[in-house]
Amino acid sequence: MILDAPAIASLYRSHGHVVLRRARTLLGSEADAREALQDIFTALVRNPDAVRSAGSIVGWLYQATTHHCLNTLRKARTGARVLELHVRPGLPEAGGPRGEAAAEVRRLLALLPEDVAAAVVYHHLDGMTHAEVAELLGCSRRQVGYLLERAQGLWDRAEQTA
Amino acid sequence: MNLAATPLSWNACLSALRLDRWMMGELDAADAESTGTHVSSCAACSTALAGMRGVREEVRALPLPIALGRPAPRRRVPGVAVTGLGLALAASLVLVLRSPPAPERSKGSGLALTMYVQHGNEVRRAAPGEHVAPGDAVRFAVLSLDPAGRASVYFPQAARAAQVPAGTEVPLPLGTRLDATTGEERLLGIFCGSAVELEPIRVAFERGQDAAPLPGDCQGLRWSFVKR
Numbered sequence: 001m002i003l004d005a006p007a008i009a010s011l012y013r014s015h016g017h018v019v020l021r022r023a024r025t026l027l028g029s030e031a032d033a034r035e036a037l038q039d040i041f042t043a044l045v046r047n048p049d050a051v052r053s054a055g056s057i058v059g060w061l062y063q064a065t066t067h068h069c070l071n072t073l074r075k076a077r078t079g080a081r082v083l084e085l086h087v088r089p090g091l092p093e094a095g096g097p098r099g100e101a102a103a104e105v106r107r108l109l110a111l112l113p114e115d116v117a118a119a120v121v122y123h124h125l126d127g128m129t130h131a132e133v134a135e136l137l138g139c140s141r142r143q144v145g146y147l148l149e150r151a152q153g154l155w156d157r158a159e160q161t162a
Numbered sequence: 163m164n165l166a167a168t169p170l171s172w173n174a175c176l177s178a179l180r181l182d183r184w185m186m187g188e189l190d191a192a193d194a195e196s197t198g199t200h201v202s203s204c205a206a207c208s209t210a211l212a213g214m215r216g217v218r219e220e221v222r223a224l225p226l227p228i229a230l231g232r233p234a235p236r237r238r239v240p241g242v243a244v245t246g247l248g249l250a251l252a253a254s255l256v257l258v259l260r261s262p263p264a265p266e267r268s269k270g271s272g273l274a275l276t277m278y279v280q281h282g283n284e285v286r287r288a289a290p291g292e293h294v295a296p297g298d299a300v301r302f303a304v305l306s307l308d309p310a311g312r313a314s315v316y317f318p319q320a321a322r323a324a325q326v327p328a329g330t331e332v333p334l335p336l337g338t339r340l341d342a343t344t345g346e347e348r349l350l351g352i353f354c355g356s357a358v359e360l361e362p363i364r365v366a367f368e369r370g371q372d373a374a375p376l377p378g379d380c381q382g383l384r385w386s387f388v389k390r
Contacts, residue, residue: 009230017218018182025170037221042229058182102169122179124165127172132179152165159163 003048011057012041018061025125026069028099028106036072040064062126063136070117073110108158112151115139119147174210176200181211185218 003011019040023033040061044051054060109117115137122133123144130141137144165171172178176197183189184197201207 005229005231009226012226012230013222015186016221016224017214018186020221021214021217022178034224038227042227045229056183056188058179058186058188062179062182098169101163104163105168105170120165124168125170125172126178127174128177128179132177136179148165155163155165 003044003052005045008041008044008048011044011051015057015061016041018058019065022062022065022126023069026066026106026109026121027072028102032072036065036068040068059136062122066118066121067114070109070114070121073106076110108155111158112154116147116151116154119144120151123148172210174206175204176207176210178210178214181207181214185211185214 016037020033020037023036024030027033027036043064050064051057051060109120112120118137119133122128122136123130128136130144133144134141137147139147174181180189180197181201184194184201187194189197201211
């Protein structure tokens with residue numbers, strides 16, 4: 001598979017929605033979601049081997065988006081996002097009690113270890129089976145069960161200390 | 163909170179991954195057939211799929227990022243070149259400013275970046291998050307709070323930071339006519355005590371490495387405006 005800039009542009013058109021939709025959910029910000037979309041495909045121009053060696057383009061985009069968004073959430077949590085000087089507008093659904101609860105989920109996701117957070121995202125936010133999560137994480141289904149149990153424990157503890 | 167019942171939890175029977183793979187033709191024939199049969203009789207999965215298709219249409223309507231082949235926006239810049247970092251909806255512009263040499267800098271002094279927007283005959287000082295329109299002219303100024311009243315400026319067509327004349331409010335000979343790309347545009351001003359190399363900073367900024375450290379004697383100032 002030749003993945004030059006025109007091929008990646010075509011991939012952007014055909015598969016970009018996979019990134020944008022999930023980034024919107026994970027980040028709760030239209031601007032950040034579009035940045036994620038752009039960053040992920042722009043990175044592909046620099047390193048096309050990343051997706052060329054993947055068994056599934058959709059699967060690779062899920063992994064890349066999850067990794068990118070969890071990093072973004074962590075940066076926001078630690079205040080390392082030095083380019084931000086103002087509060088960016090969120091998606092319309094960001095308001096109200098439901099929006100606050102969604103923001104709380106994102107805050108808690110940023111507290112979890114990477115593999116645990118990714119398991120939560122795949123299983124609960126994407127509705128994946130343990131087998132699907134295991135495929136994307138490159139681990140066993142049993143490990144997925146362990147990660148999700150650990151996530152709920154850490155989640156409960158974080159809520160109690162919040 | 164139960165992780166399975168958050169506001170962000172998935173509501174359809176089939177996973178998003180499965181629906182995406184089905185939509186993109188990644189499933190084998192048997193899985194594709196069973197998925198199609200299920201979707202045709204499941205309201206929740208049909209709704210989820212309709213949402214996915216909607217986002218797909220949105221992305222198809224978006225301008226391509228410049229790195230993927232979209233022509234770089236044309237900017238009219240009197241006298242100097244501006245480094246446009248060309249991100250589709252978050253186009254970035256690096257504006258680098260240089261402070262006086264460190265030994266001359268007084269403690270507590272600082273610099274600021276102010277943007278002026280010209281729309282028609284009206285020129286106004288812009289606030290962070292300012293809404294502007296394609297075709298508006300923007301102009302940047304340095305406000306120096308340094309007791310010595312000196313500031314330095316770097317124009318991005320060169321590789322290193324350079325000096326600007328002294329003054330308490332020094333308009334930079336730098337302006338740009340906004341291109342038609344709408345969305346948020348970010349500015350990064352870097353005030354440094356030395357003539358730092360700009361390319362590594364530009365690359366980090368372009369890559370969205372927001373936390374990328376600036377050279378030790380630099381301070382960064384960020385600004386953004388929304389073009390719509």
